[in-house]
Amino acid sequence: ELAQIGVTGLAVMGRNLARNFARNGYRVALHNRTYARTESLIAEHGSEGDFVASESLEDFVASLERPRRIVIMVQAGPGTDAVIDQLVPLLEPDDIVIDAGNSHFPDTIRREKALAEHDLHFVGMGVSGGEEGALNGPSIMPGGSPKSYESLGPMLEKISAHVDGVPCCTYVGSDGAGHFVKMVHNGIEYADMQLIAEAYDLLRIGLGASAGELAEIFKEWNSGDLESFLIEITAEVLGHVDAETGKPFVDIILDRAEQKGTGRWTVQNALDLGVPITGIAEATFERSLSASTPQREAARQKLEGKAATWEVTDRDEFINDVRQALYASKVVAYSQGFDQIAAASKEYGWDIDRGAMARIWRGGCIIRARFLNRITEAYERDPELPLLLADDYFADAVNSGVESWRRIVAGAATNGVSVPAFSSSLSYYDGIRAERLPAALVQAQRDFFGAHTYRRVDKEGTFHTEWSRDRSETQQ
Numbered sequence: 001e002l003a004q005i006g007v008t009g010l011a012v013m014g015r016n017l018a019r020n021f022a023r024n025g026y027r028v029a030l031h032n033r034t035y036a037r038t039e040s041l042i043a044e045h046g047s048e049g050d051f052v053a054s055e056s057l058e059d060f061v062a063s064l065e066r067p068r069r070i071v072i073m074v075q076a077g078p079g080t081d082a083v084i085d086q087l088v089p090l091l092e093p094d095d096i097v098i099d100a101g102n103s104h105f106p107d108t109i110r111r112e113k114a115l116a117e118h119d120l121h122f123v124g125m126g127v128s129g130g131e132e133g134a135l136n137g138p139s140i141m142p143g144g145s146p147k148s149y150e151s152l153g154p155m156l157e158k159i160s161a162h163v164d165g166v167p168c169c170t171y172v173g174s175d176g177a178g179h180f181v182k183m184v185h186n187g188i189e190y191a192d193m194q195l196i197a198e199a200y201d202l203l204r205i206g207l208g209a210s211a212g213e214l215a216e217i218f219k220e221w222n223s224g225d226l227e228s229f230l231i232e233i234t235a236e237v238l239g240h241v242d243a244e245t246g247k248p249f250v251d252i253i254l255d256r257a258e259q260k261g262t263g264r265w266t267v268q269n270a271l272d273l274g275v276p277i278t279g280i281a282e283a284t285f286e287r288s289l290s291a292s293t294p295q296r297e298a299a300r301q302k303l304e305g306k307a308a309t310w311e312v313t314d315r316d317e318f319i320n321d322v323r324q325a326l327y328a329s330k331v332v333a334y335s336q337g338f339d340q341i342a343a344a345s346k347e348y349g350w351d352i353d354r355g356a357m358a359r360i361w362r363g364g365c366i367i368r369a370r371f372l373n374r375i376t377e378a379y380e381r382d383p384e385l386p387l388l389l390a391d392d393y394f395a396d397a398v399n400s401g402v403e404s405w406r407r408i409v410a411g412a413a414t415n416g417v418s419v420p421a422f423s424s425s426l427s428y429y430d431g432i433r434a435e436r437l438p439a440a441l442v443q444a445q446r447d448f449f450g451a452h453t454y455r456r457v458d459k460e461g462t463f464h465t466e467w468s469r470d471r472s473e474t475q476q
């Protein structure tokens with residue numbers, strides 16, 4: 001009997017995806033570069049479902065029903081191309097190759113094009129939720145041809161997470177759309193994590209509280225608007241004590257955040273598209289700042305000033321202010337991320353349904369949160385919504401917290417606490433709603449030194465002033 005789906009690349013993510021398919025009743029073909037890994041999967045989990053193990057790629061391909069559905073789950077990069085190159089000669093028209101790694105979307109666009117020339121479907125599929133999600137239900141963001149989704153979609157929807165009976169998987173758009181949306185998901189993940197980290201730092205400094213006490217605050221926040229996986233695990237982490245030293249676990253970790261590249265890609269693409277995603281950018285840069293060891297060392301020696309202290313007089317008010325600032329900054333970060341999806345959708349011709357993206361992020365993925373329901377609702381109210389932040393619900397929520405937000409950002413500045421994501425989000429809020437921006441002066445300067453021209457508020461057309469001559473104005 002032939003298998004309905006195959007997985008090649010059986011490191012922990014591939015292994016768990018394969019098991020997830022099998023547990024959902026699918027017959028799963030297995031392949032790995034070294035056969036020992038395939039054997040260990042069968043030895044440890046063979047009883048969970050119906051597996052067909054093959055040692056060679058040829059046998060693996062032959063063990064699949066047609067059109068074949070083959071999931072590649074290898075470290076994104078040249079390894080993905082290597083596997084594709086080996087697979088393609090073995091495949092037949094209409095077969096579907098699925099890349100479930102964190103691939104960069106331009107690579108996905110390139111691969112999709114190349115495989116289409118062989119009459120093969122290539123699906124760039126974002127998968128979020130880590131090991132646990134891969135096994136028990138991830139959020140899945142597949143791109144590619146609509147035809148490939150007809151064959152693959154029902155299986156993916158079955159193995160994905162479900163919220164209120166609705167799968168956290170939907171067709172995203174053609175070629176690189178799925179990997180693009182996963183990339184933005186990760187950018188938002190960076191922003192969310194940084195914002196939570198800033199809230200933690202403020203509470204730590206302002207309240208002088210122990211990690212355990214802070215854990216309680218996050219636990220409480222997790223029952224309100226902020227309810228989310230990342231807040232939940234923050235409470236867990238803060239409550240954890242290092243077994244070796246008996247100290248709070250968070251205090252024994254080196255304060256140097258690493259990154260594998262998806263946040264950086266999100267920011268690079270935003271620069272290309274001209275979309276201000278300041279929250280994600282600050283979060284990404286802050287990881288780099290934390291890892292700038294020699295620079296930090298030099299700065300610590302020379303850039304004086306008192307260590308950050310904050311004399312909080314009203315504890316409850318302060319906690320509430322930090323919570324409001326966190327929520328408002330989070331809305332900004334999501335609003336910016338969805339703005340980027342809209343711009344990319346237009347630029348690359350993807351026609352992405354933003355409300356549906358929020359829907360499939362409600363469960364399974366790292367940024368899963370109660371709040372995402374509200375985003376879906378906002379786009380249901382107005383699918384063309386120009387700015388999530390300006391949706392009635394979110395505008396009310398942010399407007400009502402803005403005094404808290406200002407107190408926190410102002411207080412942080414006064415007291416020397418670094419809050420890059422909180423403060424840049426507040427600046428974005430004030431900038432995007434401003435009646436008039438100082439961009440007018442920037443335009444004037446550009447025209448002064450480079451004859452770059454400007455437009456006027458009072459009439460149509462493009463103008464230039466002869467700055468170095470008689471300052472007369474000419475219409476271009």
Ligand code: 6PG
Nearest residue numbers: 128129130186259260261262366
């Ligand atoms: C997910 C995660 C996953 C991974 C990140 C980590 O959605 O399941 O985002 O993809 O944990 O890539 O990224 P960094 O190593 O860059 O923090």
